[in-house]
Structures are given as C-alpha cells and as structure tokens.
Amino acid sequence: MLNYIWCGIILISVVVGSFTGKIDAVTGAAIASAETAVELSIGLIGIMALWLGMMSIAESSGLVELIAKLVRPITIWLFPDVPPDHPAIGSIVLNMAANMLGLGNAATPLGLKAMQELQELNPQKDQATDAMCTFLAINTSSIQLILPATVVGLMGIQASQIFLPTIAATLMSTIAAIIAVKILSQMKTFKLKQEEEV
Structure with a gap:
C-alpha cells in the first residue's frame, strides 16, 4: 500500500x-x-x-532471560493469554527494553518477531488476539526511559534538553494505551468470534 x-x-x-x-x-x-x-x-x-550488537550480547549472556524473570509479574498481567515461558514473552521483553532504551529502530525486528510468535498462539489467524492488541498498543506508545538515540544522533541536540519531556510524554501515552486496551478488550464488539461461539 x-x-x-x-x-x-x-x-x-x-x-x-x-x-x-x-x-x-x-x-x-x-x-x-x-x-x-x-x-x-x-x-x-x-x-x-x-545497539543491535549490544542487544545480541545481552541475549547471549542470559541478561534477557534475567530481565524477563524480573518483569514476569508485569507481563503476566499485561498478557494473561500468553504462557509465561513462551518464546513470545522473551521477544516482547526485548522489544520493550529496546524501546525503553530509546532504540526505536532496533526494536522493529524484535517487534516483528514477537508478533510472529504471538500469531502462533492465535486460534483465529485472521483476527488479532488481546495479547497482540496489547503489545501493539504498548509498542506504538513507545515508552522510553532513556533518550531516543536516533533523535539525539540525527538532530545533534543535547540529551538534557529532551530528557524530562520524553519520559513524561511516553509514560502518559503508554498508560493511556494500556487503559484503552484493557477497556476495549472487555467490550463484546472486540471479542474474537471463536470466544463468542463458546
């Protein structure tokens, strides 16, 4: 398109x-x-x-698994339909970590991999599951705890100039996205057809 x-x-x-x-x-x-x-x-x-090299080192060293264990209570609440030990959780955590570190471009391949793994759990392949919608909403809201490296690198601006605005904006957008997904997922209009038939 x-x-x-x-x-x-x-x-x-x-x-x-x-x-x-x-x-x-x-x-x-x-x-x-x-x-x-x-x-x-x-x-x-x-x-x-x-940054992709750094993420690869983190994955090989087991740091990703450690982070996944630390954030497991959050991922269980955000993605209740995904088994805690499923590979999709690892990809989701990596993607969220990349976004939090301000590595938007590095997060893209990780996000695609996470969606592919979530699709494997999808009982109805032509519709998005609640987990997929939640992940997409969080990914789109782009929570960032560290300044976006791409913006700093391209614009040549001082990191201190956008530190607080970046954290405030991304935190609020992520909270709004999670609230919207949780509310909309309870509405009958957005339920999967398979769930309605059961």
Whole structure:
C-alpha cells in the first residue's frame, strides 16, 4: 500500500512540475533528497549496528532471560493469554527494553518477531488476539526511559534538553494505551468470534 502512495506522490509531483514549468526544481529536489537519504542511512546504520550488537550480547549472556524473570509479574498481567515461558514473552521483553532504551529502530525486528510468535498462539489467524492488541498498543506508545538515540544522533541536540519531556510524554501515552486496551478488550464488539461461539 505504501508503495502505491509513494508512487502517487512522485507522479503528482512530476505532473505538477511539468505543468507549472518547474520540472527542473523537481529534478533538483530528487537528486538532493537522494544524497540526504544516503547520508541519513549511513548515520542510522552506525547507531543500529552498535545497539543491535549490544542487544545480541545481552541475549547471549542470559541478561534477557534475567530481565524477563524480573518483569514476569508485569507481563503476566499485561498478557494473561500468553504462557509465561513462551518464546513470545522473551521477544516482547526485548522489544520493550529496546524501546525503553530509546532504540526505536532496533526494536522493529524484535517487534516483528514477537508478533510472529504471538500469531502462533492465535486460534483465529485472521483476527488479532488481546495479547497482540496489547503489545501493539504498548509498542506504538513507545515508552522510553532513556533518550531516543536516533533523535539525539540525527538532530545533534543535547540529551538534557529532551530528557524530562520524553519520559513524561511516553509514560502518559503508554498508560493511556494500556487503559484503552484493557477497556476495549472487555467490550463484546472486540471479542474474537471463536470466544463468542463458546
């Protein structure tokens, strides 16, 4: 779907540029944007390589399992339908840890893995379970206890300038997301069809 949106934007830009006689500006902007994209990608690769390596070391050293045990009471409350020892819990904890550490880009592959493992527990494959919705809401609210490394790296800002606003905003958004999911999951409209039949 996104491919169609981007293709549409590009085509509209070229058509409007042609009709207004500013096709040179469109071409110049495309070349300048390509250069910026390469510079941005190289910067992000460095940030992601560092933190994904750190997460890999944490996983190999058993730190992830330790963190999973420490936060088990929270994960049991947030995800009551997921067995405590299921691999999905480990992926969820890793994803949440990456988000809390401000590693949004590093959290993406972990989030995809967690969703894949949650789908294995899903009795009705064409509908999202409560656990999937809860995980998606928490992931989208993006709780961060440490400043986002990507923002600091790209904007070159002082970390102290956004420390308190980042924690306050992400904490409130996460609380709101959890409350919304817990309320909506109790409503009949959002129950799985299989549950309704039972």
